[in-house]
Amino acid sequence: xxxxxxxxxxxxxxxALKRHEQPPPGYFNRLPGKILDRIExxxxxxxxxxxxxxxxxxxxxxAYASVLAAFSALTFSVIYSVKTQPQDSAQNLFKNSWxxxxxxxxxxxxxxxxxxLHVINWMGxxxxxxxxxxxPSLFDANPRDRNLLVAPVxxxxxx
Amino acid sequence: MTRLPAPEPQLxxxxxxxxxxxxxxxAQQEDMRAYDLLVRxxxxxxxxxxxxxxxxxxxxxxxxxxxxxxAFRALKSFKGDSSFYTWIYRIAVNKTIxxxxxxxNRVLMSLxxxxxxxxxxxxxxxxxxxxxxxxxxxxxxxxxxLNDAMQKLSEHHRMVVTLHDVQGLSHEEIGKIxxxxxxxxxxxxxxxxxxxxxxxxxxxx
Numbered sequence: 001x002x003x004x005x006x007x008x009x010x011x012x013x014x015x016a017l018k019r020h021e022q023p024p025p026g027y028f029n030r031l032p033g034k035i036l037d038r039i040e041x042x043x044x045x046x047x048x049x050x051x052x053x054x055x056x057x058x059x060x061x062x063a064y065a066s067v068l069a070a071f072s073a074l075t076f077s078v079i080y081s082v083k084t085q086p087q088d089s090a091q092n093l094f095k096n097s098w099x100x101x102x103x104x105x106x107x108x109x110x111x112x113x114x115x116x117l118h119v120i121n122w123m124g125x126x127x128x129x130x131x132x133x134x135x136p137s138l139f140d141a142n143p144r145d146r147n148l149l150v151a152p153v154x155x156x157x158x159x
Numbered sequence: 160m161t162r163l164p165a166p167e168p169q170l171x172x173x174x175x176x177x178x179x180x181x182x183x184x185x186a187q188q189e190d191m192r193a194y195d196l197l198v199r200x201x202x203x204x205x206x207x208x209x210x211x212x213x214x215x216x217x218x219x220x221x222x223x224x225x226x227x228x229x230a231f232r233a234l235k236s237f238k239g240d241s242s243f244y245t246w247i248y249r250i251a252v253n254k255t256i257x258x259x260x261x262x263x264n265r266v267l268m269s270l271x272x273x274x275x276x277x278x279x280x281x282x283x284x285x286x287x288x289x290x291x292x293x294x295x296x297x298x299x300x301x302x303x304x305l306n307d308a309m310q311k312l313s314e315h316h317r318m319v320v321t322l323h324d325v326q327g328l329s330h331e332e333i334g335k336i337x338x339x340x341x342x343x344x345x346x347x348x349x350x351x352x353x354x355x356x357x358x359x360x361x362x363x364x
Contacts, residue, residue, distance in 0.1 A: 008352045010363040013282035017302055018211055018325045020277035021270060023220075031206070031220075032198040035227045036191060044228035 179243040187234050194234075198227050201244065204326065205251045211321040212255045212314070214306040215269040222258060226251040241335060248336045256314045266310045273298055286362070301362060308358035316351035323348055 038044070177196070185193035205226055210219035230250050237246060277283055277298055286301065309317055318337065322328045323344075328336075330344045337344070356363065 008356060010286075011352060011356050011359065012324060014286055014301070014305060014359065014363065015320075015324045016280060016282055017273065017277060017298070017305055020273045020280070020283075021210070021302065022274045023206065023210070023216060023271050028199075028202055028206075031202050031223065032195050035198055035224050036195060038224060038228055039191075039194075039231050044225070044232045 180239065183234065183237060183239070183243050186231070187237070194231055197243065197247075201247055202227070205247060207326060208248065208251055208321060209255050210271065211309070211325050212259065212317055214310055215267060216271055217269055218258070222251070222254055226254055229254070245332070245335050249338070252318060252336055256318070259314050268303070268306055268310070270302060270306060273302055304359065304362055308355050311358055312351050312354055316347050316354070319344055319347040320351045320355065324352075 179197070179200075182193045182197050182200075186197060202223065206219055206223045209222045209226070210216065213219055213222070226247065230247050233250075237243070241249075283298065283301075309320065312320065315337070319333060322333045322336065323330070330341045330348075333344045334341050
């Protein structure tokens with residue numbers, strides 16, 4: 001028995017036996033034909049996603065560019081949604097402000113900078129100092145004013 | 160795709176002179192005759208690597224075919240940074256290791272016969288001679304014990320032993336094929352041999 005752990009002479013001689021293990025006779029004459037037949041039958045054709053992965057594996061620059069583009073698109077969409085969200089929510093608050101009274105609408109106006117609808121004191125405010133300035137009446141408007149979107153109504157019977 | 164019959168023996172001898180680069184370039188243009196020559200040139204080495212790793216002829220047959228098919232499909236992406244020889248070996252090694260990982264520990268050996276030259280190999284004769292404590296052991300039993308011991312190694316250790324001690328590749332070549340440095344190859348080889356020696360201590364003088 002070999003006692004030296006660093007001396008592998010006997011083992012290497014035994015390993016030579018592996019080199020004598022041979023496949024059946026004629027095997028290597030037939031093998032190339034089988035391989036070429038399988039290639040011609042279209043075996044091993046990469047699927048769509050394999051082509052996709054292979055493209056990236058062999059073209060790192062393309063992979064980096066794609067990741068960068070995806071990241072940019074994601075960042076843009078996040079920023080865009082953050083910018084547009086307060087306006088939308090404020091407008092929603094205006095729409096529903098009649099349910100909650102004026103305080104929500106006033107708060108929403110602070111958020112968005114929009115002038116709120118005239119609902120702040122619709123319940124009736126007894127404090128005159130907080131009263132909203134009265135809107136001009138339609139009856140006081142000049143009917144010839146072209147900016148006025150109100151047309152005078154005629155009650156005369158048609159001829 | 161141009162499919163031509165296998166080259167005549169005389170032509171095959173002539174084409175021995177044609178370098179791999181030329182054949183690869185032609186095969187990249189779907190010249191099947193060129194690829195046929197590449198297959199014939201490397202089939203024995205690829206088959207042997209896979210066979211010694213799996214200890215199973217049928218598995219080795221399948222994996223060798225799949226290796227060459229995959230290589231053909233990927234040939235257009237082969238830029239020639241390494242030799243075709245290293246590249247095809249790398250495909251075979253990766254395919255085999257993946258296969259063995261899926262197979263896990265279910266080892267089903269289907270060994271090839273030992274050729275008649277083995278009986279005349281002086282080193283092997285010495286191993287089964289009277290001096291051997293297991294002198295009743297014949298070559299095929301010794302073959303089975305040897306394959307058994309190899310299957311007990313991890314895939315990476317078995318691969319290094321196969322490529323170096325059975326196929327005779329250098330440490331540097333193995334490093335390129337297995338994508339590791341020479342130090343790793345040496346340490347894996349030393350550890351694998353120690354393990355093998357321990358498993359086979361009864362059969363080694």
